[in-house]
Amino acid sequence: MLESIKYLIGSAGASGFSSKSTAEQVTDGCSSSSSSGDFIIMSSTAIITGATSGIGAETARVLAKRGVRLVLPARNVKAAEDIKARIVSEFPDSDIIVMGLDLSSLQSVKTFVQHFLSLGLPLNLLINNAGRFSYDHAISEDGVEMTFATNYLGHFLLTKLLVEKMIWTAKMSGVQGRIVNVSSSIHTWFSGDMIPYLSLITNNKSQYDGTRAYALSKLANVLHTKELAHRLKEMKANVTVNCVHPGIVRTRLTRDREGIITDLVFFLASKLLKTIPQAAATTCYVATNPRLVNVSGKYYSDCNEASTSKLGSSLSEASRLWSASEIMVSAYL
Numbered sequence: 550m551l552e553s554i555k556y557l558i559g560s561a562g563a564s565g566f567s568s569k570s571t572a573e574q575v576t577d578g579c580s581s582s583s584s585s586g587d588f589i590i591m592s593s594t595a596i597i598t599g600a601t602s603g604i605g606a607e608t609a610r611v612l613a614k615r616g617v618r619l620v621l622p623a624r625n626v627k628a629a630e631d632i633k634a635r636i637v638s639e640f641p642d643s644d645i646i647v648m649g650l651d652l653s654s655l656q657s658v659k660t661f662v663q664h665f666l667s668l669g670l671p672l673n674l675l676i677n678n679a680g681r682f683s684y685d686h687a688i689s690e691d692g693v694e695m696t697f698a699t700n701y702l703g704h705f706l707l708t709k710l711l712v713e714k715m716i717w718t719a720k721m722s723g724v725q726g727r728i729v730n731v732s733s734s735i736h737t738w739f740s741g742d743m744i745p746y747l748s749l750i751t752n753n754k755s756q757y758d759g760t761r762a763y764a765l766s767k768l769a770n771v772l773h774t775k776e777l778a779h780r781l782k783e784m785k786a787n788v789t790v791n792c793v794h795p796g797i798v799r800t801r802l803t804r805d806r807e808g809i810i811t812d813l814v815f816f817l818a819s820k821l822l823k824t825i826p827q828a829a830a831t832t833c834y835v836a837t838n839p840r841l842v843n844v845s846g847k848y849y850s851d852c853n854e855a856s857t858s859k860l861g862s863s864l865s866e867a868s869r870l871w872s873a874s875e876i877m878v879s880a881y882l
Contacts, residue, residue, distance in 0.1 A: 562853030564834065568796065570852055572611040572829035579615060579837040590837045591616040593724070594671050596711070598652060598704065599679025601628035604731070604795050607829035608676060608836075610636050613643040615837070617674070622650030622661055652679055652703030653689045659881045662710040671718040674836055675711060677704040677770070678731045684759040686750070693877065694751040696759070700766035704730070705773055706878045712781075712788070719787035725843070726788035728777070729836050732770035734794045734850065737858040739764035743866070744873050769870060771848060771857050776867035778846030789845035791835050796851065798828040 561567045566575050579590050595612055599605035600621045609619055613636045623629035629647040637643050648664060651657040665672075681699045689698035708728060715726040743765060750757045774792035781788050834852040835841060848857045860866060875882075 562851065564838070564840070564852045566830065566834060566852035568823065568851040569827060570830045570834075571824075571826040572607055572833040573614070573826065575830050575834040575852055576611055576615050576837050579839070592618070593673035594618045594620065594718075595674035595676060595836070596620045596622065596665070596672065597674075597676040597678055598622055598650070598707070599731075601625055601632055603825055604798065604829045604832065605676075605678040606632050607825050608678060608832050609645075610639070611829065611833055612674075612836070613640050613645065618644040618646075618670070620646045620648060620665065620670070622648045624649070624651045652707070653695055653699045655691050655703065655706055655878055655881045658703050658706045659710065662707065665711075666714060671722065672711060672714045673718055673722070673724060673726050675708060675715065675726075675728045676731070676832060676836060677708065677729065678832065679704070680731065680733075680766075682759065682763045686754045686757040688751060691877075692751070694747060694757075694762060696762045697747055697751075697766045697769065700763070701769035701773065702874060702877060704770070705874045706881055708773075708777065709878070709882070712777075712786075715788050716784070716786045726786075727836055727841075728788065728790035729832055730770045730774045730790065730792045731832060732774075732792045732794060732848070733763075733767040735760075735764045736767040736771050736861055737764075739768045739858075740860060743768065743870060768858070768861055771861040772863070772867040772870045773874075774848070775846050775862070775864065776871045779864070779867075781845065789841070789843065791841070791845060792848045792857075793831045793835055794848070794850040794855070795828040795831055796823040798823045798825055 595617050597605055597609050597619060600609040601623050609621060609632060613619055621629045626647060626649050633645045633647055636645060648661060650661040681696060683696060687695035689695050693702055719726040739761060746765060750762055771792050774790050777790045781790065831849050831852050835849050847854050849855060
């Protein structure tokens with residue numbers, strides 16, 4: 550009850566920010582170095598998936614305002630070009646590159662990475678923001694349930710193929726790299742054995758439930774963060790990874806269920822929903838705030854550290870998911 554009251558009134562947490570803070574507010578003043586001199590956001594290069602609308606587009610806009618060079622991979626390249634044009638019209642000095650990427654296709658992920666690496670750019674920030682929710686059952690070209698393939702597995706491969714570039718960039722520049730995985734509090738809705746359930750909903754359409762499939766993919770994002778943080782620490786890499794819950798906001802995530810009922814539900818719940826600038830705040834905070842230097846493997850909500858589900862905090866489950874994921878993407882490594 551207390552946490553709900555804090556959320557509704559926008560009570561600030563330990564970070565000084567709250568559910569009512571916006572992405573611009575949490576990045577104000579972040580363009581300079583931290584007191585230790587090892588984190589500078591200005592002139593960084595960031596890859597942001599899912600930046601064609603909603604939270605991703607606002608994240609891109611705010612980071613461009615703070616002087617970050619953006620690489621925007623998108624399945625809909627025209628939509629990404631439109632976002633680029635809007636950002637450049639507001640901030641004419643923005644450096645933005647649009648590239649094609651379909652996260653549900655492992656081959657597309659590999660092709661994107663090869664293209665990006667050929668540009669010879671550094672990589673300071675990787676923001677795995679893209680997500681989909683669908684009530685309808687679908688299978689990716691790689692034979693994996695589509696929500697899991699898009700929200701988690703594509704990002705798993707993308708991160709795995711880019712992490713060496715991030716480690717190299719951090720070593721050459723002395724600036725700590727950051728990976729941000731966008732998850733959801735809905736990850737707490739999933740319980741059970743993840744890998745068998747994924748196999749079940751991949752192979753048996755009658756067993757598919759859109760909400761549970763989405764919760765599974767978001768739990769996978771949390772566990773990916775935990776295991777990757779452990780591995781980066783073992784490698785002594787100057788790169789951190791953290792996970793965020795942006796909050797509940799109406800975005801194009803519900804694009805396959807528009808209509809009067811959806812409109813009514815969102816209207817009635819409007820007091821609980823965040824605006825898009827508020828929803829992008831936690832991602833931008835974790836990506837840019839100097840206080841998070843050397844902080845890794847954590848979960849954030851409303852710009853403050855929060856707790857995951859019991860399953861989401863399981864080291865053994867994180868390791869098990871990683872091993873299974875490596876098998877699923879092995880042909881593209």
